[in-house]
Structure formats: structure tokens, C-alpha cells
Amino acid sequence: MSILSPNYKIGEMRYKEFGKTGKKVSVLGFGGMRFDPKDEETAIRAVQRAAELGINYFDTAPGYCEDTSETFIGKALSALPKKKQKDIHISTKSHIGADPKADDVRRRIEDQLRKFKRDKIQFYNMWCILDLAQFKEIMAPGGPYEGVLKAKQEGLIEHICASTHASGEEIAEIVKAGVFEGITLGYNILNHEFRKEGMMAAAKAGCAVVTMNPLGGGMLTRDEEMLSVLKEDEADSFIAAALRFNLSHPEITVVLAGMKDAAEVEFNVKVAESVQEPDPEVVERLIKKFESLGESFCTGCRYCLEHCPEEIQIHLYAGLWDRVRMKLPEDAHRVYKVYLAGEDNWLKGKRASDCTQCGECEQACTQKLPIREYMENIAKFLGEE
Ligand code: SF4
Ligand code: SF4
Structure with a gap:
């Protein structure tokens, strides 16, 4: 029965272990890349509504939403009761392009701590690793990883993670290096084949798997008529179906969804709560439905x-x-x-x-x-x- 059916009974937010870190995180994560930079009030309300509804993983980055995202998230979360704040985890990032040296990362982290009004950041990502060559640059002596490792030793961050746009095969290689406790990767019904190997390798190694772009960077939100094939029934929505695809994977720890206001938060929470158990059969069913469209899109596999x-x-x-x-x-x-x-x-x-x-x-x-x-x-x- 669809979550939009009148008789549907919603469950509760599910939580999972974040790899081997000992932290428990909500299966739905708040993606802080969709705020209107001119509308702080709506952004703050969205973040606080998410926290009220049980989301405890908030992902942001420098530069998101004209560089307002970290500030909005910091303001919204620091205004919550102290007790509530303890269970809330922030994930943010540094990119080798902007912060190529260990000292640059250090300066970045200090700035982020000020924005978050916190004394430590829970999950810190080496951001947007494109391929193995870039991974090596990040790990080189004096490079960004050295800076983040030092910050961890000093207690400014708790866990070192990575976000990547590399292929599944390359992600599996990065995981093998054993330096990250969580991996964020773009994964959805459009590109699942291309990233699956990396996702499985991370899960097998006990590394948390965070997925971004569950809606294909917006591509799964526009052509309603075509994508209606994904719906479970008339009352369902294809956006819910695309989210359900990620939420139904046992290997995925957190499904990030970009949310700009409280209404989107409520909708996404409802979808997350409707998936009380991961179910590979749902994954297979949705893949078959999508394939039945006969439409092809670039999966980003790069074989060409x-x-x-x-x-x-x-x-x-x-x-x-x-x-x-x-x-x-x-x-x-x-x-x-x-x-x-x-x-x-x-x-x-x-x-x-x-x-x-x-x-x-x-x-x-x-x-x-x-x-x-x-x-x-x-x-x-x-x-x-
Ligand atoms: S165009 Fe290239 S990257 Fe895209 S699906 Fe074809 S082979 Fe893969
Ligand atoms: S130059 Fe040739 S191989 Fe390259 S994109 Fe054009 S058609 Fe494809």
C-alpha cells in the first residue's frame, strides 16, 4: 500500500550503526544543498523540523547554496535544546581544489566549527574524489588527508570519511586503503549498476555507505508521466519510489535527500518511515520497472x-x-x-x-x-x- 493512501500506517524513523564508529544515525539524512540562500527562516525551519522528526544526520559543505548552507545548519541546530544536540551528527567537507595542503584543511575546519557553533565535527569528508589519481593526491605527504588526520588527533573531528564520484571499481580500491570510516556516493535507480561494486565493497568492509542524489540530481523529478511506471499504486508518487529504491538496500546506511523546506522534510520522513526493513525484492522490482521504460540515460560509467x-x-x-x-x-x-x-x-x-x-x-x-x-x-x- 502506498504511503499516500489514506489508510497507510506510518512507522518510526529507523536508525543504523554508522560503520564501526559506534554512532547510530537515521536512515534518512538531511542534504543541505537545496536551501534558498535568501530565505534563512525557511531553511532553519526545515532543519529544525527534520531534527524534530528524528533525522540526526545533517550533511553540508562549503559553497553549498552560495555558501549559506553551513551557516544555516549551524544556526538551526545550535538553537535546539542542548540534550537534543548531543544526538545530532554533522557531516561536512573539504575539497582538494580549494584546500590542497594540510594547513588549508586546518583553517577550513576552524571556520566550519565557528559556523556550526560546536567544538567538534562528527563526520569530515574528503570531498568529491573523482578517481584514484585524485585519491593519491589527497593522501600525499603534506596534503589534505594529513591535515584532517591531525585535526582528528586534536579532537576537532571524530571520523574521517570521503565523498566520491569515482566508478564502483575505483571506490572498491579506495575502500581497500582502509583510511575512511564512511563513503558518500551518488547512487540511484539511474546509475546503480555503475556504483554497485563500490557500495558492496564498502558495506563488506564495515565502512558506512551514505548515498547522495537519490533523485538523479533532479532528473527523476520532472518527467512525471514517463516515470509513473515506478509507482506502487495510483496514490503513490515516483519521487517516493525513487527514495524507496535507496532505502530498501540493506547495504546503505544513510540515504541523503536534499530538502529545502519543512514540507519536503515531512514528505521524505514519511517515505523513510514507510520502509521499516530493507528489502532486496523491492530493489529488484523497481529496477525491472525502470528497465521496462526502455529509455536509456548516461550512467556515468565512463567506459566510452x-x-x-x-x-x-x-x-x-x-x-x-x-x-x-x-x-x-x-x-x-x-x-x-x-x-x-x-x-x-x-x-x-x-x-x-x-x-x-x-x-x-x-x-x-x-x-x-x-x-x-x-x-x-x-x-x-x-x-x-
Ligand atoms: S556515454 Fe559513456 S559514460 Fe555514459 S553510459 Fe555511455 S559509456 Fe557510460
Ligand atoms: S570525438 Fe569520436 S569518440 Fe569522441 S565523443 Fe566524438 S564521436 Fe565520440
């Missing part, structure tokens, strides 16, 4: 990259074009700006307009996407020269 003589970051441009296809053009522009801002890391100096239409990549594409058409369309859409 080594075939491109122009070294275009095909997966990024394909993801942008999928956003346009899913009626998210403004989102495509927003993400493209992020890529341009971190040009060296993301686009590696190549453009979709560099595509020579050779077709080499299409043989390798796991989703059999018409990549040449994708490149032509997205280059035009973005106005690349």
Missing part, C-alpha cells in the same frame, strides 16, 4: 572515455544532455557552470564541440546511446564554439 581520440569527458556532457531531455535545461546550465569553475578537474580542457563525430565511443557505450547526436546537441545548447 578511453575510446575518444579527442579525450572529451563524454560522460559529463552526456549527463548534461540527459538533463535537457528530462526538461531540466536550467539545471544543465547550472551544472555546466560548476564544471567550468573546476575546469582542470572536470572538463580537462575539452569541449563537446571538439567532437569530430568519429563514432568510436558508441561501440563502447553500455547504454548504446547515440553519443554523436548527444555531443552535437549539447554543444549547440550550451553555445560552445
